[in-house]
Amino acid sequence: MSHAGNKMKWCLKKAEKEKGKHRGLVMAEPDMEEAKRHLKKAEHNLLAISYFSDGGFSDWSMSAAFYCIYHCFLAIAARFGYESKNQECTIALINHLKQEGKIEFDEKFIAALGLLDETGRHETNIIEEREEYTYGTSISVRNKKEIGKNIALCKECLNDTKAVVLR
16 A cells, blocks of 8 residues: 555544544545635635735745645645545545546645655745745735745646545
């Protein structure tokens, strides 16, 4: 079994042990309405990237970009009958669905939220940017081009997610 498959299995067991309010992954019925709500939240976060940047809070643009892509992942999870309360579990699920051939999804979206791979850090890693600007002391993004790159990546991810969820 792949690393993503093993992680997913661990996440399912974790949620089972925690019962009720969990911080893992639960199998459920596919829920298209929930998937659509996650798509709407992703679109909301996409708009927030520019809103924060234009309003002088560009550090928050990085969190909005992260959550735009993350809600895309949660939309896919809901479409396939999963509920996730853990970012690593959500990423493992998306990886697993891709590896199983259940979704066609560009690796760059997964890499953008991934922590590390065997070769080191990814070139476009929104999670690192989010952590830097959330937990660090900078109140504005030093390289404004990053915001434009994140907007483009989020738009592409949202379009690809709609193709998976709404098919």
